[in-house]
Amino acid sequence: AQKVTQAQTEISVVEKEDVTLDCVYETRDTTYYLFWYKQPPSGELVFLIRRNSFDEQNEISGRYSWNFQKSTSSFNFTITASQVVDSAVYFCALSEVTSGTYKYIFGTGTRLKVLA
């Protein structure tokens, strides 16, 4: 069955430290999509990145980078030189093609606290 696991419930780091948020997924589909969203204290989810199952290229966007490894079913997210504004809950999500509605399966989220 499809599943997204974010084993880290909460992480605390000091500002300027690098931090990696783990995401492991399970799916039987060969075609699927992975997403990361940020939920700051205000509550509104903010889209960060999407990746399809055929594209294993890593991506960097400013201080954010993502490492997609199909062999280990992982899609990890690294924040370099963390800042207090990065404090939020981060969700990883999986969208399968065969589900028809292409609904998201969310992980349980990782709460990141960046301390000044």
Place this chain on the structure above:
Amino acid sequence: GAVVSQHPSWVICKSGTSVKIECRSLDFQATTMFWYRQFPKQSLMLMATSNEGSKATYEQGVEKDKFLINHASLTLSTLTVTSAHPEDSSFYICSARIGASPYNEQFFGPGTRLTVL
């Protein structure tokens, strides 16, 4: 990016009353909208998928007569919590997706916090 609004942002009601929450895509047409429920410090739980002009598809365990969803236009979906009870208190979030491709990300509204007394 695309903007999704929700109204109201918070509501407090008495047990037994019904509450309607609106979800609007402001600058795009949304064929599909989704309704989620989130309990404190927990993940988002998909309640139903709403397609314009057709009946919503509810997830297992979600009472369709309790949570009425209407997607009357390409920019508006509504969720009505009927005969609300304290256990319905939660953070309700809608999202909208442009087109049917799973590659298209969902854009989320800011959420509606419902408190039932």
